Amino acid sequence: MRRFVLIAVPYLWLIALFLIPFVIVLKISLSDVALARPPYFPQLDLSQGWEGLTSFFAELDFENFWFLTTDDLYWKAYLSSLQIALTSTVMTLIVGYPIAYAMARAAPEWRPTLLMLVILPFWTSFLIRVYAWMGILSNEGLLNQFLLWLGVINEPLTILNTNTAVYIGIVYTYLPFMILPIYSALERMDDSLLEAAEDLGCSRLSAFWLVTIPLSKNGIIAGCFLVFIPTIGEFVIPSLLGGSGTLMIGKVLWEEFFSNRDWPVASAVAVILLLILVIPIILFQRNEQKQREAEG
Amino acid sequence: MRRFSWFNATALTLGFAFLYIPMIILVIYSFNASKLVTVWAGFSTQWYGELVRNEEFLNAAWVTIKVAVMSSTIATVLGTMAAYVLVRAGRFSGRTLFSGMIYAPLVMPEVITGLSLLLLFIGIGLDRGVLTIVLAHTTFSMCYVSVVVSSRLVTFDKSLEEAALDLGCSPFEAFRLVTLPIIAPAVISGWLLAFTLSLDDLVIASFTTGPSATTLPIKIFSAVRLGVSPEINALSTIMIAIVTIGVIMASLITKQAAVRQARDERMAERPA
Numbered sequence: 001m002r003r004f005v006l007i008a009v010p011y012l013w014l015i016a017l018f019l020i021p022f023v024i025v026l027k028i029s030l031s032d033v034a035l036a037r038p039p040y041f042p043q044l045d046l047s048q049g050w051e052g053l054t055s056f057f058a059e060l061d062f063e064n065f066w067f068l069t070t071d072d073l074y075w076k077a078y079l080s081s082l083q084i085a086l087t088s089t090v091m092t093l094i095v096g097y098p099i100a101y102a103m104a105r106a107a108p109e110w111r112p113t114l115l116m117l118v119i120l121p122f123w124t125s126f127l128i129r130v131y132a133w134m135g136i137l138s139n140e141g142l143l144n145q146f147l148l149w150l151g152v153i154n155e156p157l158t159i160l161n162t163n164t165a166v167y168i169g170i171v172y173t174y175l176p177f178m179i180l181p182i183y184s185a186l187e188r189m190d191d192s193l194l195e196a197a198e199d200l201g202c203s204r205l206s207a208f209w210l211v212t213i214p215l216s217k218n219g220i221i222a223g224c225f226l227v228f229i230p231t232i233g234e235f236v237i238p239s240l241l242g243g244s245g246t247l248m249i250g251k252v253l254w255e256e257f258f259s260n261r262d263w264p265v266a267s268a269v270a271v272i273l274l275l276i277l278v279i280p281i282i283l284f285q286r287n288e289q290k291q292r293e294a295e296g
Numbered sequence: 297m298r299r300f301s302w303f304n305a306t307a308l309t310l311g312f313a314f315l316y317i318p319m320i321i322l323v324i325y326s327f328n329a330s331k332l333v334t335v336w337a338g339f340s341t342q343w344y345g346e347l348v349r350n351e352e353f354l355n356a357a358w359v360t361i362k363v364a365v366m367s368s369t370i371a372t373v374l375g376t377m378a379a380y381v382l383v384r385a386g387r388f389s390g391r392t393l394f395s396g397m398i399y400a401p402l403v404m405p406e407v408i409t410g411l412s413l414l415l416l417f418i419g420i421g422l423d424r425g426v427l428t429i430v431l432a433h434t435t436f437s438m439c440y441v442s443v444v445v446s447s448r449l450v451t452f453d454k455s456l457e458e459a460a461l462d463l464g465c466s467p468f469e470a471f472r473l474v475t476l477p478i479i480a481p482a483v484i485s486g487w488l489l490a491f492t493l494s495l496d497d498l499v500i501a502s503f504t505t506g507p508s509a510t511t512l513p514i515k516i517f518s519a520v521r522l523g524v525s526p527e528i529n530a531l532s533t534i535m536i537a538i539v540t541i542g543v544i545m546a547s548l549i550t551k552q553a554a555v556r557q558a559r560d561e562r563m564a565e566r567p568a
Contacts, residue, residue: 002467007385010378010438014397017435021412024419099311102304114308116547121315123539125496127513127520128532132318135325135524142321175315233405235499240520250407257411267415270408281403
């Protein structure tokens with residue numbers, strides 16, 4: 001009995017507030033827009049019994065998904081989200097790997113402090129960290145002031161409200177997610193392997209490519225997924241740092257819902273976004289499981 | 297022996313400069329006398345004064361704290377239960393669905409979570425406000441709590457619980473007297489994580505709130521959309537200070553707990 005209650009309470013909570021809402025999104029994505037409240041059609045009318053149920057299902061169709069393919073805004077937004085997510089994941093890896101590497105090579109008594117310094121920004125508000133860049137990247141911002149003072153440029157660069165600013169924002173906010181898994185892979189690495197490689201005639205650089213990189217592979221894969229997956233649906237960064245030319249699907253969904261008030265299309269956008277995410281999520285889970293098995 | 301190398305020193309310096317300089321600039325410019333955020337015009341604390349007098353921000357801060365305390369507390373209870381079920385309950389029908397529902401919200405884009413919950417609340421005719429934000433935040437943060445707590449539950453020795461049961465404890469007493477003290481650090485960090493996630497959330501709160509409840513991130517977002525403002529810098533500085541103090545305190549407490557636990561274990565191993 002106790003066991004039953006223990007299982008049932010969180011189970012029912014998740015069904016009511018995670019699974020059912022999702023089924024509702026799916027259902028509304030198959031409905032039509034109506035000038036009513038709620039602004040979609042059909043409504044499920046259980047009072048009409050079986051007939052109400054069949055007529056309800058008969059009214060559902062894939063029109064909204066068809067609409068998504070006809071307006072090129074949507075597939076352009078999906079493609080550009082994927083491209084932005086991919087590029088910024090690679091950039092985060094390039095920035096994050098040397099930091100993780102240096103942390104793993106630091107003296108052991110320093111490592112907890114370094115680790116805390118990486119984690120600390122993660123606890124600070126995401127919104128504030130994105131906002132911090134707005135004052136730096138704007139035309140009269142500090143970066144431009146600095147570059148003008150150095151004499152590198154003669155007139156301010158336009159960075160804020162472009163895709164460049166979005167990349168900077170993503171690399172900045174997601175950097176801890178890249179550093180931590182790579183660090184934990186590198187920290188466990190046995191140093192004598194590197195010495196052996198060097199004894200056997202490897203240069204330090206080729207020992208790095210042939211020993212260190214393969215041994216940190218799992219950390220790299222985990223870090224890349226941890227950056228790539230949330231970036232695709234990102235909303236805050238493109239809307240604060242990006243410009244009108246920045247197309248990301250999270251922003252499109254938001255505008256479809258709050259500005260256009262087209263719930264069925266917003267739901268269809270959400271369903272497709274989730275279908276796109278399923279592949280990397282499954283790959284990520286596989287990688288995690290393989291790693292657990294290798295350790296266990 | 298590890299060699300000190302210039303490469304590593306440079307990587308660390310540049311890396312931490314990149315992570316911290318934007319926030320340091322934000323803090324410095326919150327003490328700027330000028331309304332123009334990018335021009336330094338001398339030291340002043342006037343923006344903090346304006347912030348304290350700004351009723352809208354104070355109300356939003358109060359709503360945010362209420363939501364965060366309620367949602368993180370419920371999420372900690374539910375998440376600990378869920379972790380216990382995942383690690384200890386063995387097989388039951390629907391287990392795969394259960395663990396799927398625990399892990400899925402962690403990778404679900406916030407826009408989808410927000411949209412789906414809003415459609416649910418409208419569907420059942422629930423008035424949107426503090427209650428709906430609490431429900432939404434509880435749902436995603438209980439998943440984080442259960443991941444944190446279950447990773448602690450996996451590592452601890454099940455035989456301790458069994459010993460308590462053999463010695464006549466009821467299952468609830470065994471949980472309260474044996475399991476809970478051992479997993480307490482994980483439960484506390486789960487609560488802290490849930491609290492910060494709730495404090496931080498803009499997207500899900502924007503979808504699930506109504507006109508009666510505005511949280512601080514929603515307020516900040518709408519102010520920031522119009523551009524950089526020194527008041528927001530002052531507010532950010534206060535939030536950064538609170539988080540920094542909190543994280544440093546938490547790490548000191550866990551360090552102490554680890555030392556104490558190591559000592560207890562040594563004592564326990566010593567032959568009587």
